[in-house]
Amino acid sequence: MLWDDFLNSVHHDWRGDGAVEDRLDDPDWLRKWLKQQQFDLGLPNSNELSNLKQLRELMHRIVMVLVSAVSPSAEDIQALNKVLADGPVIRQIATTDVHYRVTLSPTGHQWPNVMAEIAASFAQMLADGEPSRIRICDNPNCLWVYYDDTRNRSKRYCDDKMCGNLMKVRRFRARKKAEAAMPPSEH
Ligand SMILES: [Zn+2]
Numbered sequence: 445m446l447w448d449d450f451l452n453s454v455h456h457d458w459r460g461d462g463a464v465e466d467r468l469d470d471p472d473w474l475r476k477w478l479k480q481q482q483f484d485l486g487l488p489n490s491n492e493l494s495n496l497k498q499l500r501e502l503m504h505r506i507v508m509v510l511v512s513a514v515s516p517s518a519e520d521i522q523a524l525n526k527v528l529a530d531g532p533v534i535r536q537i538a539t540t541d542v543h544y545r546v547t548l549s550p551t552g553h554q555w556p557n558v559m560a561e562i563a564a565s566f567a568q569m570l571a572d573g574e575p576s577r578i579r580i581c582d583n584p585n586c587l588w589v590y591y592d593d594t595r596n597r598s599k600r601y602c603d604d605k606m607c608g609n610l611m612k613v614r615r616f617r618a619r620k621k622a623e624a625a626m627p628p629s630e631h
Contacts, residue, residue: 446481446565451503451589453477458607462585468496482547483558492555499527499559503566507589510575524563531560583607 453473457463467473471487478485488496502523506516533548551557569575573591581588581602588602601607 445569445591446562447503447569448589448591449477449481450562451500451507453500454504456585456587458581458583458586458588458602459610460585462587466497468493468500482545483561484547484549485554485558488555495555496559499562502527503563504589506566506570507578507580510578511580513576524567527556527559527563528567529560530556531564533557533561581607583611 453467455465455467457465467477474487502520506520506524509516532551534551536547536549538545538547548561569591577592577597579590579592579599581590582600583602586602586607588607590599590602592599601611
């Protein structure tokens with residue numbers, strides 16, 4: 445989805461110490477992302493880039509209150525609406541032999557249109573989905589934002605095979621270490 449891909453463009457070194465890498469600063473990542481999202485647009489200038497980061501901060505702030513079961517502030521909703529007002533994009537359908545695909549071309553404002561589209565994807569999820577299913581990965585070095593679509597709402601990690609396993613190993617090691625550090629029992 446557009447909104448979570450965008451939010452997770454702040455990458456954390458989940459295997460290591462959680463070091464942060466901002467992928468919006470990486471032109472290669474940006475180009476790939478634009479292509480993947482079917483946006484027909486060049487790289488942002490420095491002003492547009494800082495607006496993008498501001499939008500990401502805004503969405504992240506809303507996610508942070510939602511995971512604590514609090515409602516977003518009226519100011520933040522207003523700010524989101526301001527971004528949404530810069531839409532729309534033009535949708536066109538393209539066909540290949542077997543597939544249909546919708547391409548999005550920003551009109552007029554270019555990057556602001558893309559930002560409106562990102563905000564729309566986020567707003568749609570809030571309105572049509574269940575905001576209480578938004579999660580932040582339990583690996584403190586990962587903090588990946590995701591939507592928990594499991595039946596029993598029990599998803600604790602962005603990926604059970606990756607962060608889930610890593611945390612299992614860490615818990616195991618911590619237990620072994622604690623056991624080793626314990627004084628021998630008095631018998
Ligand atoms: Zn994770």
